[in-house]
Amino acid sequence: MSEASKKVMVIGAGPAGCAAALAAAGYGLDVTLVDEHPQAVSAMSLDAPYFYGSRLAPVLSNDGEIADRVLGANEGLMECLDAGVEVLVGTSAWGVFRSGPNSRHLAGDQVGVADRERSWMLPFDYLVIASGARDLVLSFPGWELPGVLGVMGASMLLRSYEALGGRSLLILGSGNAALAFARDALSAGLTIAGIAEPAPQVQGDAALARELEEAGARFYLGHTIQRALGEGSVSGARLAGHDGSDRPGQTIDVPCDTICLAFGMVPNVELPAVAGCAIGFDPARSGWAPMVDANMETTLPGIFVVGDAAGVSEAGCLDSAGAVAQAHRAAASIAMREGLRAAPADAPPRPTASAATHFPPDLWLSSLTASGGMDVLVCQCEEVSRRDLVTVAPPAYLRASEKIAPDAVTMLTVNGHPSQDSLKRLTRAGMGHCQGKRCREHSAMLLARAAGVDLADVVTGSYRIPVRPIPLGVIAPADESAQMRADWPVWLHPVAEETGH
Amino acid sequence: METADVVIVGAGIIGLSAGYWLAKAGAKVVVLDKGRAAQESSSRATGFLSLRGEEPLEAPLALAAERLWNTLDEELGYPTEWRQKGRLWVALGEHERDALDEKYRGFLNTGIPFERIDGERCREIAPSLSPAVIGGIHTPRSGHANPQRTTQAFAWALRDRGGAIIEERPVTGIHVAGGKVTGVATPAGDISAGVVVVAAGAQTSKVAALAHVEVPTATVRLEACVTAPLPPLFDVAMVGGGLSLRQTRRGNIHFNGGPHEWVDVELTEEPAKPNTPILRNIARRLAELMPGIRDIPLLRSWAGVLEVTPDQMTILERLSDPDGLIVASCSGHGFGMAPSAGLAISELAQHRRTSLPIEALGLSRFSTLPRDWKARRRWEPGRYNT
Numbered sequence A: 001m002s003e004a005s006k007k008v009m010v011i012g013a014g015p016a017g018c019a020a021a022l023a024a025a026g027y028g029l030d031v032t033l034v035d036e037h038p039q040a041v042s043a044m045s046l047d048a049p050y051f052y053g054s055r056l057a058p059v060l061s062n063d064g065e066i067a068d069r070v071l072g073a074n075e076g077l078m079e080c081l082d083a084g085v086e087v088l089v090g091t092s093a094w095g096v097f098r099s100g101p102n103s104r105h106l107a108g109d110q111v112g113v114a115d116r117e118r119s120w121m122l123p124f125d126y127l128v129i130a131s132g133a134r135d136l137v138l139s140f141p142g143w144e145l146p147g148v149l150g151v152m153g154a155s156m157l158l159r160s161y162e163a164l165g166g167r168s169l170l171i172l173g174s175g176n177a178a179l180a181f182a183r184d185a186l187s188a189g190l191t192i193a194g195i196a197e198p199a200p201q202v203q204g205d206a207a208l209a210r211e212l213e214e215a216g217a218r219f220y221l222g223h224t225i226q227r228a229l230g231e232g233s234v235s236g237a238r239l240a241g242h243d244g245s246d247r248p249g250q251t252i253d254v255p256c257d258t259i260c261l262a263f264g265m266v267p268n269v270e271l272p273a274v275a276g277c278a279i280g281f282d283p284a285r286s287g288w289a290p291m292v293d294a295n296m297e298t299t300l301p302g303i304f305v306v307g308d309a310a311g312v313s314e315a316g317c318l319d320s321a322g323a324v325a326q327a328h329r330a331a332a333s334i335a336m337r338e339g340l341r342a343a344p345a346d347a348p349p350r351p352t353a354s355a356a357t358h359f360p361p362d363l364w365l366s367s368l369t370a371s372g373g374m375d376v377l378v379c380q381c382e383e384v385s386r387r388d389l390v391t392v393a394p395p396a397y398l399r400a401s402e403k404i405a406p407d408a409v410t411m412l413t414v415n416g417h418p419s420q421d422s423l424k425r426l427t428r429a430g431m432g433h434c435q436g437k438r439c440r441e442h443s444a445m446l447l448a449r450a451a452g453v454d455l456a457d458v459v460t461g462s463y464r465i466p467v468r469p470i471p472l473g474v475i476a477p478a479d480e481s482a483q484m485r486a487d488w489p490v491w492l493h494p495v496a497e498e499t500g501h
Numbered sequence B: 001m002e003t004a005d006v007v008i009v010g011a012g013i014i015g016l017s018a019g020y021w022l023a024k025a026g027a028k029v030v031v032l033d034k035g036r037a038a039q040e041s042s043s044r045a046t047g048f049l050s051l052r053g054e055e056p057l058e059a060p061l062a063l064a065a066e067r068l069w070n071t072l073d074e075e076l077g078y079p080t081e082w083r084q085k086g087r088l089w090v091a092l093g094e095h096e097r098d099a100l101d102e103k104y105r106g107f108l109n110t111g112i113p114f115e116r117i118d119g120e121r122c123r124e125i126a127p128s129l130s131p132a133v134i135g136g137i138h139t140p141r142s143g144h145a146n147p148q149r150t151t152q153a154f155a156w157a158l159r160d161r162g163g164a165i166i167e168e169r170p171v172t173g174i175h176v177a178g179g180k181v182t183g184v185a186t187p188a189g190d191i192s193a194g195v196v197v198v199a200a201g202a203q204t205s206k207v208a209a210l211a212h213v214e215v216p217t218a219t220v221r222l223e224a225c226v227t228a229p230l231p232p233l234f235d236v237a238m239v240g241g242g243l244s245l246r247q248t249r250r251g252n253i254h255f256n257g258g259p260h261e262w263v264d265v266e267l268t269e270e271p272a273k274p275n276t277p278i279l280r281n282i283a284r285r286l287a288e289l290m291p292g293i294r295d296i297p298l299l300r301s302w303a304g305v306l307e308v309t310p311d312q313m314t315i316l317e318r319l320s321d322p323d324g325l326i327v328a329s330c331s332g333h334g335f336g337m338a339p340s341a342g343l344a345i346s347e348l349a350q351h352r353r354t355s356l357p358i359e360a361l362g363l364s365r366f367s368t369l370p371r372d373w374k375a376r377r378r379w380e381p382g383r384y385n386t
């Protein structure tokens, strides 16, 4: 690789990130690929990036064994290594920093990364964000029990960490992610206790659903979950019939040791958001997604977003070809700009409404609210219930004595746009250690309903650096300069002579 | 045309406090903001009441604020999380001791009780402090509150008393006729009022300029962070090791400090407030100050843009030219000052006079300020850490 070669940073070593890294390296670019897996158990316990839930199998603490499994399961990563890509695993990207308005002193664009011991900054000329999707979480009584987790967390634990820790699975949702996960679980020798879906018909691929049914999976259509059953861990689920009304129907108890939430998946947009890329609401891409052009370039030149991070679709849950095509397009566009390629790559398919996932999962929320009520927690970290949220109740540590402002949701709504940040600050929903990953969409959907507006009109909460909670001792730089130590101001410098100091 | 007795430009804590006291007194008050209420500095502050111990001209207004803070929850009817638990400055290592001694000498200018204490005593007050803390200054006076809840408490209380807050309504002009203020212009129409209060935070100078009044301020971007919640560790409002820090009622440690960039702001645009890698060094300081918590995660960071006056003291004056214009700029300590500053504004708006001690805080003190004062201080946009 020539000295002059431009630096391409790729974040995320799923199919999209690996394809981008491999293609960019193929053009002779200097590529670094970063992925947070294998994760430390402490990081997984914060439910980032997926909703892993609180049943984390003991083997997850065996770092050597886990590293073998996780790396061994990722062929794309191995190819990248062979192609000379600098690969940093077990390393999370926690911030993107750009020299720009009001940060002019920064020398160049850089990504902040951290492993378990330390953090450091990586400068880049081009950034390809392939951070995938994360679980869309809605709640029901008992959702904090060990054994409840999201479909992405479950899929990762099953396929990569080989540490799901359950044998009999109830899946909530019948879109393609739910069906694909059921298929993978069956082929791993696990049992499907049931697939529940409040709609009267299966939402995902009909052929796959038939296949599952033939393999013995039972579908509970027109059913929602009323509660998770079990003391200390999941031993079953109580399903309730749902006919679209506010009244839960007949209940049925389904024994299982794992409840897997497949209400939906949303693009993991924290990094483009903190970088300052424009993010827009787009149900065809399952939520708030970065605005990208045909090259998958964001509104910030040189920053690309590809794969599930740029939008989740039903088709994409069965086939990563679209994600890979986006990655190739982005890499080719970088190569063209650097004079390493003459023509653009084929245009990746554009998201269409018909290929969209069922976003937002309104029927799920209605049915869960009808059967679980308003006193279920939305935010586990800060203990905020649905009712607290829509009444803008003060947080738990104040609650007993405090008065609630009348009409508070109306006051958070300006010109038809309620602010999720304001709601968050006042109720603390989303301010805890999972950084809102378990409650962001749930809270936005409840806010839209309470304010009587479409979800699209909610001013969604801001993302904050670091996008992963990182221990002070890890994020702190070891290499602080003596100059910085000497010049460090606590606050604005006191006024010195008129001539400056 | 819409009319009001008083129009306040800026729904930060200063404008909301002024609006609250005015509404309580029965005035017809409208608070306008270009964006949403309380989304700029006021909700991004650390939450201290600075006693201005080194500024005899400003300390009286801070002491008046302290009295109001002590009963503010009852006054407003909503919690601010104010805790009058005192303030502590500590020196971490020898190199901070000289600065501490100098600060202590400065503090002797006012009647506020400050005590010079040793490292042991610092650790009795805050046991999580590093053994490398070798001394401190303590006062049982003052304390800290939750900036987000406090600004919201003012907003709710203001509306409860009949005041109005109109968001996303930028002020783009101030009307003056015959030497008197007659109202403001906004893209959605004029609002007439005999008194206009400029409490526009970072934009104060720009808004005042609409009435051809020069308010000298420089604007700066600062960064702040919080950790995950911890059990109760300390309850003073602390300065030391390069940081200002407090532990929130919820248990998070909220801290800020470090280099800052001087920036430009526009009249009606929201200033960009990016965080930068300096937050790593800010985090490092907390781990050095309280080594026992170095494994606690850093959870969030943010930045705020605020205005600084040439002498870093509050500007608060009702002008005679044009008559009816009140300007308020609290120069980086407006959060703590808000109860009394707002009350003073409310009195000035209604009676032209105030019982609060603001005589020394007028604009005339800058009459000899050189035109290039920002350049001389290296406080111009783009400058870093000078």
Ligand SMILES: Cc1cc2nc3c(=O)[nH]c(=O)nc-3n(C[C@H](O)[C@H](O)[C@H](O)COP(=O)(O)OP(=O)(O)OC[C@H]3O[C@@H](n4cnc5c(N)ncnc54)[C@H](O)[C@@H]3O)c2cc1C
Pocket (backbone or CB within 6 Å): A011, A012, A013, A014, A015, A016, A017, A018, A034, A035, A036, A037, A049, A091, A092, A093, A094, A130, A131, A132, A133, A151, A152, A155, A177, A178, A180, A181, A184, A268, A271, A306, A307, A308, A309, A316, A317, A318, A319, A320, A321, A323, A467
């Ligand atoms: C249950 C299930 C079954 C599926 N089965 C199939 C199948 O059989 N065939 C098929 O083709 N497709 C299948 N898919 C779809 C396929 O997984 C997606 O198309 C693909 O994962 C999208 O790839 P990606 O690279 O965009 O994201 P991902 O594969 O999700 O990769 C993103 C990576 O980025 C990492 N990351 C995110 N943020 C950071 C950060 N801040 N720092 C460091 N790393 C970060 C993530 O941890 C993750 O490793 C399935 C999906 C699901 C949910």
Ligand SMILES: Cc1cc2nc3c(=O)[nH]c(=O)nc-3n(C[C@H](O)[C@H](O)[C@H](O)COP(=O)(O)OP(=O)(O)OC[C@H]3O[C@@H](n4cnc5c(N)ncnc54)[C@H](O)[C@@H]3O)c2cc1C
Pocket (backbone or CB within 6 Å): B009, B010, B011, B012, B013, B014, B015, B032, B033, B034, B035, B036, B037, B038, B039, B040, B041, B042, B043, B044, B045, B046, B047, B048, B049, B050, B169, B170, B171, B172, B199, B200, B201, B202, B203, B204, B207, B222, B223, B224, B256, B267, B268, B303, B304, B305, B306, B328, B329, B330, B331, B332, B333, B334, B335, B336, B337
């Ligand atoms: C990191 C940080 C820590 C701090 N810590 C402390 C502390 O511990 N103690 C303390 O006392 N102070 C602290 N401060 C300073 C304090 O936040 C400010 O002094 C105070 O909030 C100023 O309040 P304000 O109402 O004047 O301004 P702001 O809160 O900035 O409000 C001004 C409002 O005016 C609006 N506006 C601007 N232009 C227009 C226009 N043309 N039309 C309509 N509206 C307009 C803005 O949108 C904004 O909402 C801190 C600040 C920061 C950034």
